[in-house]
Amino acid sequence: QQQVKQSPQSLIVQKGGIPIINCAYENTAFDYFPWYQQFPGKGPALLIAIRPDVSEKKEGRFTISFNKSAKQFSLHIMDSQPGDSATYFCAASPQTGANNLFFGTGTRLTVIP
Amino acid sequence: EADIYQTPRYLVIGTGKKITLECSQTMGHDKMYWYQQDPGMELHLIHYSYGVNSTEKGDLSSESTVSRIRTEHFPLTLESARPSHTSQYLCASSPWGGNYGYTFGSGTRLTVV
Numbered sequence: 001q002q003q004v005k006q007s008p009q010s011l012i013v014q015k016g017g018i019p020i021i022n023c024a025y026e027n028t029a030f031d032y033f034p035w036y037q038q039f040p041g042k043g044p045a046l047l048i049a050i051r052p053d054v055s056e057k058k059e060g061r062f063t064i065s066f067n068k069s070a071k072q073f074s075l076h077i078m079d080s081q082p083g084d085s086a087t088y089f090c091a092a093s094p095q096t097g098a099n100n101l102f103f104g105t106g107t108r109l110t111v112i113p
Numbered sequence: 114e115a116d117i118y119q120t121p122r123y124l125v126i127g128t129g130k131k132i133t134l135e136c137s138q139t140m141g142h143d144k145m146y147w148y149q150q151d152p153g154m155e156l157h158l159i160h161y162s163y164g165v166n167s168t169e170k171g172d173l174s175s176e177s178t179v180s181r182i183r184t185e186h187f188p189l190t191l192e193s194a195r196p197s198h199t200s201q202y203l204c205a206s207s208p209w210g211g212n213y214g215y216t217f218g219s220g221t222r223l224t225v226v
Contacts, residue, residue, distance in 0.1 A: 046215075101215060106156070
């Protein structure tokens with residue numbers, strides 16, 4: 001059972017476009033929502049993270065939007081560049097217990113020059 | 114600079130051989146994880162550990178085994194490699210307590226011929 005559902009599986013945009021990747025969850029105990037970026041041949045690296053007390057967080061060209069009532073969160077990449085081409089994973093973890101992360105299935109993003 | 118190290122980066126080995134994939138971290142993290150991933154695809158948790166002498170199986174059934182004798186070291190062993198074990202293996206670590214996300218290594222790309 002997938003705890004975090006991610007879509008789309010793949011995404012192709014033109015340079016300068018704004019790709020949006022969506023994630024949804026059911027477990028209301030989740031209270032930490034990171035996004036990871038993975039380039040070919042590398043391990044995933046933490047890109048940006050949000051907690052449910054805010055609805056939006058920006059870091060550079062990357063923005064997380066969070067809708068607590070809908071149990072959804074999304075990643076927006078402003079002014080996308082070919083160097084943003086990578087696989088993106090959303091994740092969630094609860095506050096209690098071991099705080100293990102539950103990952104989405106990943107989105108392969110291609111930004112065309 | 115990566116604080117979690119995986120060796121080897123690439124390994125091609127014959128069927129039936131015993132192999133050990135190494136993972137070491139210098140951050141003093143209690144929690145460590147092994148994931149199996151086909152290139153650019155979903156992350157599958159195969160083993161995890163919450164500290165010395167603690168090991169648990171993950172969501173994906175795996176014929177591999179792990180050990181945690183020292184905090185910084187979490188090796189994964191395959192007693193008899195098969196072509197179906199061909200994949201990328203990623204190691205990650207995280208501190209205990211609170212939501213800090215994971216730090217991933219660069220992975221070991223294993224090919225069994």
